[in-house]
Amino acid sequence: MSTPDHQSPKPDASRPESKDRVYRSPAGVAGGVLLLALVGWLGIDAIVTGEGRTPWLALAAMLFVVPLFVAFTLRPAVYAGADRLHVRNPLRVITLPWGQVSALRSGYSNEVVDTDGRKFQLWAVPVSLRGRKKAAQRQARQAAEASGKRRGGGGGGGLGFGGFGSLGGPVSESDGPARAEADRVMDELRELFEARREAGSAQGEVTVRWAYELVAPAVAGAVLVGVLLALG
Structure with a gap:
């Protein structure tokens, strides 16, 4: 890398x-x-x-x-x-x-x-190829969490994650697609x-x-x- x-x-x-x-x-x-x-x-x-x-x-x-x-x-x-x-x-x-x-x-x-x-x-x-696989998995997580936020009215309680992904940081649409x-x-x-x-x-x-x-x-x-x- x-x-x-x-x-x-x-x-x-x-x-x-x-x-x-x-x-x-x-x-x-x-x-x-x-x-x-x-x-x-x-x-x-x-x-x-x-x-x-x-x-x-x-x-x-x-x-x-x-x-x-x-x-x-x-x-x-x-x-x-x-x-x-x-x-x-x-x-x-x-x-x-x-x-x-x-x-x-x-x-x-x-x-x-x-x-x-x-x-x-x-x-x-x-x-x-491993890096690409991890990036694809992260992008899928971001998409799933963003979808959960929209269903929960934009708040952090939709899925109980408080607006944080599994990588330990806030996930927002401004982060852009994972690469x-x-x-x-x-x-x-x-x-x-x-x-x-x-x-x-x-x-x-x-x-x-x-x-x-x-x-x-x-x-x-x-x-x-x-x-x-x-x-x-």
């Missing part, structure tokens, strides 16, 4: 310079931190206490897996600015001016489609897309760049592991 972070990233070669809404997956970041801590603990222990080729094999294995863990957990992010959508996926960085975006789609994954029909998955905004977090993020992106797609500053070319800073060490680590295993 992703949450928006309204802080502005520092300008660099891989991030847009304008003030952007930043979306990441808290679960992915937390999982990545735990995995890296585990790999660091096991790898350093093997390097310090291992014998023979074990330290070298551990070092090569760390060189292989650490970039992959970073790529698939800590790295993914979506930067939504006034002029463009900047998607940082595990191994690629895609920059799409809003004028080059054709659609933002949600299904079993969230993705952006450019005007050439190319699809790019938003890794930082993963779909949660899963990832779906709310996609709604925000669609609103920004519709508002900015015709802007002159939101035109340009789609750019796609491979994350060689992660691919290169991972490939080197895989080669070293293969060589060390082949040598016995």
Whole structure:
């Protein structure tokens, strides 16, 4: 599940310079931190206490897996600015001016489609079927409680709930329909897309760049592991 972070990233070669809404997956970041801590603990222990080729094999294995863990957990992010959508996926960085975006789609994954029909998955905004199910159940509860209020003349005594839902807070029609977090993020992106797609500053070319800073060490680590295993 992703949450928006309204802080502005520092300008660099891989991030847009304008003030952007930043979306990441808290679960992915937390999982990545735990995995890296585990790999660091096991790898350093093997390097310090291992014998023979074990330290070298551990070092090569760390060189292989650490970039992959970073790529698939800590790295993914979506930067939504006034002029463009900047998607940082595990191994690629895609920059799409809003004028080059054709659609933002949600299904079993969230993705952006450019005007050439190319699809790019938003890794930082993963779909949660469980979250959608909970949102649907909450929406059904809100509808049932609102119906009970109307039958009871708008007071809290219609069903004996005092105007509070099972989530512990007041339920009112102003709360709006319940939505899963990832779906709310996609709604925000669609609103920004519709508002900015015709802007002159939101035109340009789609750019796609491979994350060689992660691919290169991972490939080197895989080669070293293969060589060390082949040598016995």
